[in-house]
Amino acid sequence: MNQSAFVSPHKKELLANRYQLKQLIGRGGMGEVFLAEDILLGGTPVAIKFLSQTFVNPKIQKDFAREARTSAALSQKSLHIVRAYDYGVSAEGKPFYVMEYLNGRSLKDLIPIPLPRFLTLARQICLGLQCAHQGINIDGKIYPLVHRDIKPANILVVPDQILGQLVKILDFGIAKFLNYAVTASTNKGFNGTLPYSSPEQLEGEELDSRSDIYSLGVMMFEMLTGVKPWKPETDLFGAWYKAHHFEVPKAIAEVNPQLQLPQQINDLIMSCLAKAPSDRPQSMTAILQVLNSLEKPSYAILPNSLSSKTAPNIPLGSELLLAIEKKCGQFVWPRNKPIQEIVFPQLIDTPQGNIAALWLMLPKQEIQKRVLSKRHNQFIFITSPYPMLLWVTLLYNRELEPRWLPCYLDMQNPQNHQLVSSLAENERYPLICFTLETPNSCTNVISSYVDPTQRQMLKVWVEQSKQLPPSSQLQLSKQLLKQQYQQMQSRILRHLASIPDRTLQGIGEAVRSWGLPK
Structure with missing residues (x-):
């Protein structure tokens, strides 16, 4: 210690x-x-x-x-x-x-918030609580964790390039420790936040996840209306004890008649506020099922490989990519890579310098269809517990299933520093397409644009990676990145689906010139 x-x-x-x-x-x-x-x-x-x-x-x-x-x-x-x-x-x-x-804002300062934003933030809060309630493994035993002080002041909202706004829950486990420490030191005292405390918490009973669900209900009510479900005469313990134990919460429709609230959300919040734990939703999973069924697109993606605003202005050619095109017939699928549908990153040497590329193997027929796809890329970096970069490329076509090409880069590896530095230096990277069918030859090269904002961040991440101490928890960071990757996929697809067909057509015509002789 x-x-x-x-x-x-x-x-x-x-x-x-x-x-x-x-x-x-x-x-x-x-x-x-x-x-x-x-x-x-x-x-x-x-x-x-x-x-x-x-x-x-x-x-x-x-x-x-x-x-x-x-x-x-x-x-x-x-x-x-x-x-x-x-x-x-x-x-x-x-x-x-x-x-x-984290340079964010407290949820307390954002209340009240509109319904679409509420759905996005509430879902993320529930995902964090769900993870805690499911518990962590310590010496082979699962220990569920209850927060005990869920309130807007303990929720931080941070700008995020994928989710638009990223929720972070503060002070997990600290309320339990303080409550224990005060009791151990003085043999008395209540530690919590009265307006958000469950009836059983005020009684000093042993708490489970349903106490957090009650506090969440109070907070969700306040997120939508700007006020709490009760207004006792004083802020003293006795007044809040009476409200939580005996008083019926206000109706959301009475507090804010203009709010067009889906009945499912109203019923969900009121069920969370039930006095008896057995009458509330019994898990965060049940709450998430309701929120997931109602959540609408509410996100922001920073400038990326393709948007309706930037695509027509992206020049197709560059000396480096033209050099790659000329070498297509010379590329040979590496012997250490399996003959199957995979993707991996690799630096390619050209007379003009190194360039980071994605090598991928697909059936010949699919390659022919994919060359006309929209391309989208996203980069996500995590420093702790292990520095790792997720490089995602998406080939999108309305008539085909989306083809996701994720690559996880170990940022303790100096070779990957060089790879990411190349991405940062060049406005585009090539996708080298090999056929799954024999003789597994390179047939096409297509490119994906990297926005200047993304390239600048890649430079910062490389330098940051070089300064971090060694770590051995690579798999844990990869798991965290996979979670965020899964969350962002549906949002990216909705974003691309909103791009007009005429933009897709123009891009397809431009890409067609990259199809190489077989």
Whole structure:
């Protein structure tokens, strides 16, 4: 466990011999949050939260360490839970934990929000809670986690190039620890947020996931209306105890008559607010089924390989790609690659320099159809627990099933630094198409455009990868990227489906000149 004195952000001492505090960026009931720099990672920004209570009891400090490790393990499983990196206890007994720094806004500051945005954010919140409630494996045993303090102030909304807005849940496991620590220290006290606490939480009972579902119901009501389901005479414990135990929540239609709310959402929120846990939805899965059935497209994708706005202005040729075209007949399928429908990235040497390319093998007939497809690409980078880049290319045609070409790049591998640097330097990359049928020859080269914004980010990610410490958790990062990849597929398809046919036709005519002699 790290032992370090709490220091003012105006002093030069390092916290845990590693973190330089810069400024206070948040304060709440649980403690204070500082922006800091991780000196060991070249000044990478992080957020450090100091809990409000001071604990000198060694057992409580040990329990905090266990809770922090559990929360950190959970944060590696879901994109919708703020990533936790480190923890410690200061010389004064103040527990702290280190988490990713995110430049977002609290959900509390965005309320009320329109229905389409509500559906997007509520779904992501539920995905994070679902992951926690399903539990994490510790020494072969599954431990479900309950948040115990779900409220708008504990939900961060961050701009995201794929989802438009990415939800991050804060303070997982911390409410449980503080409640335990206060009880252990004083043998009394309630720790939580009264307007969002379930009836069983106010009673001090052992909680399960259905308590979080109740708090979620309060928050969803507030997200849509801007007010809470009850308005007690005071904010004291007794008034909220009465409201949660005995008072019927307001009707959403009465609070906001102009809100055209689907009946399924109204019924869902009211069922979450049931007094008895057995009368609420019994899992986040049940809630997600309702939200998934109603969610409409509400997303933003940064400039990419193809949009109705940029496609007509993209020049087709370049010296590098023309050189690749001339070499098509010379390309031979690598002996170390199986003869099957696969895709892999590879650098190609040309007289003009190296260029990153995708090599793919498909049936000859499909290649002939795919050369007229829309092309779309997306890049997703993750730094922790292991630096990895997901490079996705999509060949899209309204008459065919979408052909996804994902490549996961280990960004601890210097060869991949060179590959991604090439992507960043060139406005397009080629797709080298080989036939599945013998003699497995290269028959076509098509290209995909990389937007300048994407190329700039690729440069940043390469440099960031070079500065990160070694890690061994490659598979965990790959799992996290797969989760985000699965979430973005339907949104990308809806985006491409919205592009007019005339744009697709113009692109097809341009691509046709890339078809090479057999």
